[in-house]
Amino acid sequence: MSRILILGYGNPLRGDDAFGWRVAERLLELPPDPSIEILCLHQLTPELMDPLSRADLAIFIDAAAAGDPGAILERRIDPESASRAAFTHHATPEALLAGARALYGRAPEAVMISVTGADFSLGAELSPLVGSRLDEAVATVLRMLPRPAL
Amino acid sequence: MDSDPAQRNIFGVMEAHPEIAREGVRLRQFGQQAIEWLAGKRIHPSWVVPGGVNEPLSAANRDRILAGMPEALAIARRTLDWFKTGMERFREEIRTFANSPTLFMGLVNDKGGLEFYDGKLRFLDAGGHVVQDGVAAADYAEYIGELAHPWTYLKSSFFKPLGYPEGVYRVGPLARLNIIDGCDTPLASQEWAEFRELDRGAVLSSFHYHYARLVEILYALEKIEQLLRSPDILDPNVRALASANQSEGVGVAEAPRGTLIHHYKVDRDGLITWANLIIATGHNNAAMNRGVLQVARHFVQGNKLTEGMLNRVEAVIRAFDPCLSCSTHADGHLALEIDLRAHDGALLDSVRN
Numbered sequence: 471m472s473r474i475l476i477l478g479y480g481n482p483l484r485g486d487d488a489f490g491w492r493v494a495e496r497l498l499e500l501p502p503d504p505s506i507e508i509l510c511l512h513q514l515t516p517e518l519m520d521p522l523s524r525a526d527l528a529i530f531i532d533a534a535a536a537g538d539p540g541a542i543l544e545r546r547i548d549p550e551s552a553s554r555a556a557f558t559h560h561a562t563p564e565a566l567l568a569g570a571r572a573l574y575g576r577a578p579e580a581v582m583i584s585v586t587g588a589d590f591s592l593g594a595e596l597s598p599l600v601g602s603r604l605d606e607a608v609a610t611v612l613r614m615l616p617r618p619a620l
Numbered sequence: 621m622d623s624d625p626a627q628r629n630i631f632g633v634m635e636a637h638p639e640i641a642r643e644g645v646r647l648r649q650f651g652q653q654a655i656e657w658l659a660g661k662r663i664h665p666s667w668v669v670p671g672g673v674n675e676p677l678s679a680a681n682r683d684r685i686l687a688g689m690p691e692a693l694a695i696a697r698r699t700l701d702w703f704k705t706g707m708e709r710f711r712e713e714i715r716t717f718a719n720s721p722t723l724f725m726g727l728v729n730d731k732g733g734l735e736f737y738d739g740k741l742r743f744l745d746a747g748g749h750v751v752q753d754g755v756a757a758a759d760y761a762e763y764i765g766e767l768a769h770p771w772t773y774l775k776s777s778f779f780k781p782l783g784y785p786e787g788v789y790r791v792g793p794l795a796r797l798n799i800i801d802g803c804d805t806p807l808a809s810q811e812w813a814e815f816r817e818l819d820r821g822a823v824l825s826s827f828h829y830h831y832a833r834l835v836e837i838l839y840a841l842e843k844i845e846q847l848l849r850s851p852d853i854l855d856p857n858v859r860a861l862a863s864a865n866q867s868e869g870v871g872v873a874e875a876p877r878g879t880l881i882h883h884y885k886v887d888r889d890g891l892i893t894w895a896n897l898i899i900a901t902g903h904n905n906a907a908m909n910r911g912v913l914q915v916a917r918h919f920v921q922g923n924k925l926t927e928g929m930l931n932r933v934e935a936v937i938r939a940f941d942p943c944l945s946c947s948t949h950a951d952g953h954l955a956l957e958i959d960l961r962a963h964d965g966a967l968l969d970s971v972r973n
Contacts, residue, residue: 517648552631565631572634573642 472505472616475525475578477518479511480533486587486600490531493583493607506615514561522566523574529611530563530582533600539588540599542607547580583610621713621935622928640702643695647837650692654844657681672859682848689845693807696841700811700834710827716918717936718826718911721746723779723789724798725903727874728753732801734808734839736874743779743789744799748821752781757872760881764898774944776906777898788910791878791903792940793832798822805842811835826911829939833876864890877941878903901942911936923968925960930971933958 478494480487494510507521522528530547537543549567561569563582571577585607589597596604634641659667660675667673707714724744729735732742741755743763755763766775767784779787789795797816803809815835818828847853870883878900885894901908915936919929960969 515648515652517645517652520645520649568631569634572631573638573645 472526473524474506474527474529474615475521476506476508476529476531476611477511477514478509478531479514481512483592483594485589485591485593485595486585486597487533487590488594488596489533489585489587489600489604489607492596492604493531493611496604496608497611514563514566516561516566516569518561518566519570519573522578522580523570523576525578527614528563528567528578528580529614530580531607531611532582532584533587533590534584535587535590537586539586539597540603541586542603542610543582543584543586544610545582545584547582549577549580581614583607621710621931640699643699647692647695650688653688654685657684669859671861674859676856676858677853679854682853686845686848689841689848693838693841693845696834696838697807700838703831703834707831712918713932713935714825714827716914717932717939718907718914719824720907720910720914721824722907722910723751723782723787724795724822725779725789725791726796726799726879727872728800731804734796734800734803734836741872741879742799744795744822746822746824748798750799752779757870757881760870760872760883760898764881766898766902772905774905775902776909777903778906785906788906789903790826790907790940791900792829793836793876793878794823794826794829795878796874797832797835803839805839805846808835808839808842811838826907826936826939829941833941836876864888875900877901877943899943901940901944904940904942908937908940908942911939920960923960923962925958925969925971930958 476494476497478490478492478497480490482488482491491510494508497508498510507525509518511518528547534543547563547567549564549571552562552564552568563580567577567580585600585603587597588599595601658673658677658681667675723746725741727735727737727739728742729739740753741757741760741763742750743752743755745751752763763780765778765780765784765787767778768775776784776788778784779789781787797812800812803812812835815823815828815831818825823832864886867887868883868885870881872882873880879898880900881896881898883896884892887893912933915932916929919932921929958971959967962968
């Protein structure tokens with residue numbers, strides 16, 4: 471059974487930055503699957519290297535500042551591209567994957583699903599535009615899961 | 621300190637000392653897991669509420685945390701031993717990293733012991749003498765002044781009776797271990813006594829913030845175990861309810877980085893009308909600046925900036941574990957800009973990160 475780790479992250483009090491968190495919450499409402507672990511996180515931290523090293527697939531969900539607001543982007547994450555300095559205060563997905571490989575000998579396949587935010591000001595609500603993209607982001611994640619998961 | 625930048629980062633550390641790095645990850649996991657068990661859930665933990673916590677600790681969760689203690693304590697002890705045996709290699713840094721006489725400040729309990737949450741403020745001088753003791757949170761402004769500079773958002777705090785710059789002080793792990801008369805856990809007590817042997821008076825080198833931090837990690841783990849073994853720990857009375865009964869209040873706590881002072885005024889509805897926060901990085905600001913100057917004087921030579929010089933400038937700031945994003949409301953990135961100037965002010969070299 472393949473093991474999947476889903477990480478929705480961002481600041482739930484900074485408008486659209488909560489997008490990853492909200493997607494993960496939606497996924498948590500679905501019937502649980504023992505092969506899938508879903509985390510809602512403020513930021514990526516070093517201890518995630520351990521569960522990442524035990525996963526076969528990692529799906530990171532985040533909000534992005536660059537691009538057209540509301541656009542959903544999907545990209546493969548390459549640990550080789552980790553910046554050597556990218557592990558100071560908070561980590562990047564690339565750095566965590568590279569760290570998982572360095573410390574525990576393996577890193578999962580990993581993808582990033584990001585939405586470009588429209589409003590990152592203080593507040594617990596997503597902007598209407600970005601909020602309307604939740605369903606599509608959830609569907610994007612579900613398409614990546616091996617059937618009959620979730 | 622002078623190694624290739626490609627190796628002098630967290631990946632380099634992981635490759636050179638994978639066991640230490642794995643244990644660091646393990647210790648963080650233990651802490652995060654304990655928080656999750658206490659908060660009851662991983663999403664929107666709101667366990668800590670005004671007046672206490674919103675749910676008593678269950679016996680099952682107490683036992684789960686206790687079960688993790690032996691491993692966590694073993695990691696903390698091994699890491700501390702490893703750090704102490706490696707200190708000899710950093711004699712030059714120890715001598716020059718913000719190593720100057722300042723005051724120290726922090727909370728102590730009524731026995732003069734290590735305290736993070738309650739207690740009174742104590743000020744100690746570089747010689748190890750208490751210069752002010754028993755300062756209640758509400759009286760902080762009588763003893764702490766704040767100086768604004770034109771070149772930074774971050775104010776510098778100082779001990780008012782001595783003025784600025786004579787009243788510059790430090791807070792955080794180094795300060796706490798300097799100001800206390802002891803701590804109430806056995807292993808940390810031994811380590812504290814050994815730590816205090818480093819200097820005749822207060823331990824002055826800011827390089828030793830790292831050492832002090834490790835002693836405090838050991839203390840924190842021992843304290844967790846002490847508290848969990850207390851019969852009161854499962855008491856269901858965990859919250860006092862109150863409404864706004866004062867228009868002004870001051871709270872002081874020791875955050876890992878150092879003393880945190882929050883001072884608020886509220887209206888009849890409890891809405892904040894005025895606030896003053898002095899955070900650890902503000903308390904340490906003047907000492908950090910002195911540290912940069914000291915390191916620059918010692919390590920910057922010639923007309924060209926080298927990696928080793930820059931690395932030490934950054935390392936002296938990092939020894940304090942500052943949170944510049946909180947203290948200046950700037951982006952969380954540590955923006956480092958260094959200009960090297962000749963005696964006549966001519967720009968010789970410049971580095972931006």
